Amino acid sequence: MTLTLTVDGDRWRAHLRAVADSTPGLVPVAKGNGYGFTNGRLARKAAWLGVDTLAVGTYDELPQVASRYDGRLLVLTPWRPFGAALEVDPSLDRRVIHTVSRLDDLTDLLTRKPDARFVLERATSMLRHGMTARELWAVPRVLADLPTSGLQGVALHLPLAHGAHLTEVQRLVNDIVAAGLPLDTIWVSHLSAAELATLRATYPDYTFRPRIGTDLWLGDRSVLRVTATVLDVHEVERGDAFGYRHRTAPKAGHILVVSGGTAHGIGLEAPTGDASIRSRAATLARGGMDAAGFVRSPFSIDGKQRLFAEPPHMQASMLFLPHGARVPAVGDEVDVRVRYTATAFDRVVVS
Secondary structure, X not given: OOOEEEEOHHHHHHHHHHHHHHOOOOEEEEOOOHHHOOHHHHHHHHHHHOOOEXXXXXXXXHHHHXXXXXXXXXXXXXXXXXXXXHOOXXXXXXXXXXXXXXXXXXXXXXXXXXXOEEEEEEOOOOOOOOEOHHHHHHHHHHHOOOOOOEEEEEEEOOOOOOOOOHHHHHHHHHHHHHHOOOOOEEEEEOOOHHHHHHHHHHOOOOEEEEEEOHHHHOOXXXXXXXXXXXXXXXXXXXXXXXXXXXXXXXXXXXXXXXXXXXXXXXXXXXXXXOOOHHHHHHHHHHHHHHHOOOEEEEEEEOXXXXXXXXXXXXXXXXXXEEOOOOOOOOOOEEEEOOXXXXXXXXXXXXX
């Protein structure tokens, strides 16, 4: 009676090992819902891979991983002089690497914790966080009075388009070189293997540390399967009322009650960022179905995504099966198509 993520453990671990072996300086990322696996499980897998640094998204995620992984912990959210950044367990001070994206924050952090470890974030075309080239060039003056500062490198957080960043990164690295900073490490994201190879050949004095989340944990989707349990089956005739909103059946068929609802992330769709004509057409088609009261669910039976009978509930969903379709029995499992980064599973089973 659960929403379950089942993982072919041998193949998943083989994929993780292959990525680690082919990616020098790998920094696994464990953040949010742990890409569906939970951050604690990913921390244990990072320890199994033998990496020296694990990245988390926020300071609040540190307790989820710190007891399961004993290496360095890079926090991707920039340090600010308020909130959770000031509440880090003192026992983790020597393990945590802060991300600093503003000059004022650099001064504030090192005034509070002169021996803090940190990376400087350089702004990229994402325009999310980071210092400009001029601000980066000013860092040596800030550090002049702090010879023991724990500068660990510069971080570049790039957009998702793999294979399209080489020119931008080369420009940004040239800014780093020009700043004359006492560092030899650049932490990067969303670069292809070919781009990394080119950068390592072009800048042999620098070590490039790729931070990888999705391509590591979810890089082989064929080893993952998500299933829901059929909890109840009700035969309906056209016009029969059902559900919280007492909708009426459009024709004869069956109402299926299956595990998985809004508490799991089912039915809570986030923007995908796909701006293609095909994607826009699909959005218009879904809008037309919504207006008619029919919305395709992520639950599949016999390879076909079935319609929600009404909006999903907190922990269960109601589906409509038209007359003539195979009707699963109570206790059967049905496949579910989800976004792993936005789904909370009741159970994760790794073989």
